[in-house]
Amino acid sequence: LPSMRTPTAMIVGLVLCPCGLLLTLTGTLAPKWRQVSLVPDQPIEVVWEQGIWDICRERQSTHDRLCGQADELGYFEQVPVRVAQGLMPSSLVLTLVGLVVAALGVRCWQPEPRHLVAGVAGLVLLLSGLMSLVPSSWYTQELWALPAPPGSTLGVGYSLVLSYLGSCLEILGGLALALSFHHCCKE
Numbered sequence: 130l131p132s133m134r135t136p137t138a139m140i141v142g143l144v145l146c147p148c149g150l151l152l153t154l155t156g157t158l159a160p161k162w163r164q165v166s167l168v169p170d171q172p173i174e175v176v177w178e179q180g181i182w183d184i185c186r187e188r189q190s191t192h193d194r195l196c197g198q199a200d201e202l203g204y205f206e207q208v209p210v211r212v213a214q215g216l217m218p219s220s221l222v223l224t225l226v227g228l229v230v231a232a233l234g235v236r237c238w239q240p241e242p243r244h245l246v247a248g249v250a251g252l253v254l255l256l257s258g259l260m261s262l263v264p265s266s267w268y269t270q271e272l273w274a275l276p277a278p279p280g281s282t283l284g285v286g287y288s289l290v291l292s293y294l295g296s297c298l299e300i301l302g303g304l305a306l307a308l309s310f311h312h313c314c315k316e
Contacts, residue, residue, distance in 0.1 A: 174189045213264035
């Protein structure tokens with residue numbers, strides 16, 4: 130008699146990967162990969178928030194934010210930013226594909242899960258997590274080398290942190306689903 134329980138590794142993968150998708154999506158869209166403060170010739174409370182798509186200027190005392198600022202220093206032309214602009218959306222699409230394949234492999238409407246399909250989904254999700262981890266890591270490595278006004282203070286923004294966390298959750302979820310291959314080998 131087949132067991133009617135979904136394997137724990139599959140459940141873990143199906144919980145972690147959508148959480149990773151949401152974090153990575155937020156990290157990709159929000160304009161705060163890097164925070165530039167104490168900009169010369171600007172009030173001390175003005176902070177520039179640089180993302181991979183937009184640059185915003187925020188006055189911290191009133192929380193007035195104005196996005197769509199001009200890129201006078203060539204920030205968007207830098208290779209780590211361009212790579213992030215390509216790999217982050219690609220990773221999001223690949224994560225969606227992996228989740229669809231995982232839904233087909235994990236038993237929801239059938240008596241037994243399809244371990245091979247779930248394992249392939251795990252590999253796809255693992256790859257998508259690596260695809261978002263690469264630009265996040267590279268951007269962090271080059272954070273202080275990217276152009277900024279001289280004399281300003283640079284800091285890591287929350288979008289970069291969310292991208293890291295989302296990548297790690299996708300990698301862990303993908304690994305959990307890839308454990309389904311073990312069941313295929315036993316058969």
